[in-house]
Amino acid sequence: MQLLGQHHVSIMTGQAEKNFDFFTRVLGMRLVKKSVNQDNTTSYHLFYGDAVANPGTEVTYFDYPGIGPSYPGVSSISSTSLRVPTTASLKFWAERLDALGIHHAGLSARAGRDVLAFEDFEGTQLVLVADNGEAGVAPGEPWAAADIPLEHAIVGLGPVTLTVADPKPTALVLTQLMGFRRIGAYPSPAGDFAEIEVFATGEGGSGAEVHLEARPDLPKFRLGRGGVHHVAFRIPNEEEYAKWIDRLAASGLPNSGRVDRDYFRALYFREPNGILFELSTDTPGFDIDEPIESLGEKLGLPSFLEPRRAEIEAKLRPLAL
Structure with missing residues (x-):
């Protein structure tokens, strides 16, 4: 019973159209699902991933027009990494960001890997990390964006950084429970x-790491646009998912219990510093209601919301992507 690595990261946006433009045209990722927030169906939920919507490649956004800014601090997922193949890819991306007028920090190193840190238009802290043939969780399949060579395309999620006041209780949950x-x-x-401490699961590698940063000098994080809502970790199948439900129940940590998102099964809980974790199955996947070839082209609704499609579509604001 082992978590495989990152499944997805979910973030807040106040401008879904501009967010779509940034992730598909600037970063060259594929919109693999256009859906709704299942807990608030008046809000869109956009999923960006690799060419075939592999688990471990998705960055997702909840759309809340007019939402206020995030305020950085502790009890937060302070940065999200995206994998690229090589250091040469980072040089390509540095030149691309320069050409587009997007500020970045230049090439540097973190945890023994070459990286390029930057932020999007809403302040989300993003880091491109070079695989350079490293062993570990396999990357996804690059999406053929118009002006991004496949050999430099984004191929999945890399490490997430958790920033907390006291790292010890979070480290215990990561190691003893997860x-x-x-x-x-x-x-x-x-x-x-x-x-900054580095923790790995499964086969390891950048697609299966959490970086834990202690910053007792910082105030508490306040979630708004550009802020990360939660990080999800991969469970291979529903049989393992049932075991994780039992494990969380036995731990005494409050948790959501079984949540069926249709595209995957989910289990939510907060670690002791208040960061929201999700455990999600790789199965059944995003192609259960639309073919791989046309992912993200229509509004996807889970089966339990499909009978309400007319009502839901009537209440959604028009979204021009």
């Missing part, structure tokens, strides 16, 4: 603070 293992640490970019 089965992660501590594999090292690296200096914090913030300077005179503790090292």
Whole structure:
């Protein structure tokens, strides 16, 4: 019973159209599902991923027009990484971002890997990380965007960074409950603070890592546009999912219990510093209601919302993508 790595990361946006433009045209990712927030069906939920919507490649956005800004701080998922094939890819992306007028921090290294940090138009902290043939969780399949060579395309999620006031209780949940293992640490970019600890699960590699940063000097994070709502980790199938439900129940941590999202089964809980974690199955996938070839082209609704399609569509604002 082992988590395989990152499944998806979900973030807030106040401008879904501009968000779509950024992720599909600037970053060259594929819109693999256009759906609704199942807990608030008046809000869109957009999923960006690789060419075939593989688990472990999706960045998702909840659309809330007019939402206020996020305020950085502790109890947050402070950065999200996206995998690219090589260091040469990072050089391509640095030149591309420069040409588009998007500020970036230049090539640097984190946890022994070459990286390129930047942010989107709403302040989401993003990091491109080079695989460079590293062993571990396999990358996804690159999507053929018009002006991005396949050899430099984004191929999945890399490490997420958790920023907390006290790392010890979070580390215990990662290792004792979730089965992660501590594999090292690296200096914090913030300077005179503790090292950032690196935890891995499954086969390891950048697609299966959590980086844990202690910043007791910071205020508490406030979620708004550009802020990360939660991170989800991969469960291979529904048989394993049932075991994780039992494991969470036995741990004593409050949790959601079984949640059926149709495209995957989910289980939610907050670790001791208040960050929302989700455990999600790889199955059945995003192609249960539309073929791979036309993913994201229509409004996808889970089967339990399909009878309400007319009502839901009537209440959604027009979305021109």
